[in-house]
Amino acid sequence: MSWTDFLQFVIKAFILTAVLLGAFAYMTLFERKAIARMQNRYGPNRVGPFGTLQPIADGVKLAFKEHIVPKKAQRPLYDIAPMLSLIVAITAYAVIPLGPASLEIFGAKFWVADINIGILFILSISSLAVYGITLGGWSSGNKYSLMGAIRSSAQIISYELSLGLSLLGVIILASSLRMNDIVESQKTVWFVFLQIPGFIIYCIGAVAEVNRAPFDLPEAEQELVAGYHTEYGGMRFAMYFAAEYINMVTVSSIATTMFLGGWQPPLWFLPVELGPLWFVLKVLVFLFGFIWLRATLPRLKYDRLMQLGWKWLLPLGVLNLVITSIVVALVS
Template sequence: MTHTQQLLADDPLWLIILKVVALFAVGVVLTLVMINAERKVVGRMQQRPGPNRVGPNGWLQSLADGLKLAFKEDIMPVLADKPVYFIAPVIATIPAFVAFSVIPFGGEVSIFGEPTVLQLVDLPVGVLVVLACSSIGVYGIVLGGWASGSPYPLLAALRSAAQVISYEIALGLSIVAVILYAGSLSTADIVEAQQTGWYVWLLLPSFVVFVIAMVGETNRAPFDLPEAESELVGGFHTEYSSLKFALFFLAEYVNMVTVSAMATALFLGGGMAPWPLSNLDFFHNGWVQFAVFIAKVAIFLFVFIWLRGTLPRMRYDQFMRLGWKALVPISLLWILTIFAIRTYRNSEGGDLSTLLVVLGIVLAVVLVVAFLVPDKPTRSAEVEFVSDYPVPPLDLEVPTPARHRLRASASSTASTVSTAAPSKSEIENV
């Protein structure tokens, strides 16, 4: 048992309850701040003020919106499956908060004289707990769309299921390299293993894949296909209102905070300050580490906002192609590279520089082949257009009934007669 696990095992009941309440408060407060900050930052990007009426400089607008949702009329569709319709938002929200329990927010501190760690529980499989919670959360979306009794929420729910399953694979593969270097699935052990250097530099491809996959995992722009208003009205929550809609809204933003906290713990050293500040004793304090951790999470949340205000929504086939044809193969190649490097390094008499050169040549050949092989054209050969998007052929002839053909020929004859040039006799008569 590690020192962190020993401290957490000695926590009294009152301290555990206090940590649970604090985690819930952190999730809710960060959600309220994130919603308001998103509206302000996007407003600044679009050269408009954003919320500026409710509270000091408009910072209480999210709280006012939450109170408004609480007092709105709760409307349930007639065709809805009432038990499933009611429990779906709860299923989407609870796993998002449960994932907070294994996040190491800081180091050792003293709370009312009791030494502890700013973490609720340190499980040997903490990383798998976060992945499991994100997988369970999609059930709330799917059940919410199905239980609404409407076709458009159902379509959005199915899109979300395919999206989460696809990007969950890329997300899991990007974590494998971190687990190999840390030698543990515990989030606290992974943070501790980064004392000599953050994994964002050592495992840069894994970090890039993780960041892209976490945006797709949370259904955020430019991957917000389940909520595409122009295609699916309002998405899977079209038939929801009042507090049930607020729970879906809360789950989305809490998931954003959760994946940002996981990225901080896995790749940015958790609450450790960057070099050379990490050499100062001041930044070894547990509460200071908590502040550093929140600052890193805020950077990731700003990236979410930045993407929403910058990039247009991707087409569905482009989005799925990115996950299956780019992120997953890159992650697999990167994992094989790490396995080869570690195996070659552990073997006797291995020359690491030679291995890196060979692996670089192999990866370069694979990438060149992947980019040079064209996609299969889906339109006729006469049109120079290459895409995977399903479109009908341009030379498709639709058979028409006989009466339509007769009517078309009669109209064309009449138009020819009316537009014909007058004869010489007609001009002389005039």
């Protein structure tokens, strides 16, 4: 790798990090506004025009908040855990293509890296997120935090299998692990129409993976105070908070890439050059789905959460994979 390529890689990584952190900040505002409207309220509307500066005010508040370290905390793991969660959330986005290969800005493509095992990279990196949660819950020295960490570990293990199986059907259809190849293979038809069971399984598993309602058992306020981040405050809490919302953006982007054609336009006559715009619009649809679920559905009981993952989604994922493999083998 030349110095020019390395410098371009660093600049794109920096821009991606800044964009994801900005998306996290204004995703919180979007969520608060949307849920407020669903509940016949206004939401934040005091800081800036129509409340648009509220995320900045929240960030300043968290930056200056006092952070109290528990007496029984296991440092330095206690300090490392939130940073690990945030780093993993950002890194997983590196191989997702936001635009076609023909589209460039100053010679730079719309992705940080284009590797031939892109989806394996995403799955391997995202599986590390549980370490940040588990270490944070255990090192806090709080029984509620530990219980939330254990719940999160069990939940992620249970639903990660189904989520991976749902993506295998897409990989078989595309005959590639490279993210750009998967998008290119959806020029004629999006895989969501060929993999409806896989898409449904992925959506359910993705909600459980990021610990969002109705699968927010690891931080159930009525039972565990705040779960694994009970003993965190200030910027350390902000890191956990940012990791959750960036993970939402990541799983939504994966769904867009794997099932909805990525940057491909929704209609054939629309210009491909606006690929990043089509990509963002599709991701926003998924993010609104996260908000809608939170405002609509109550939290599941933990036994039903496990039953859904092991007794329903996992067998359905295996069945979908078998049927897809047979059909592809017969057609080819």
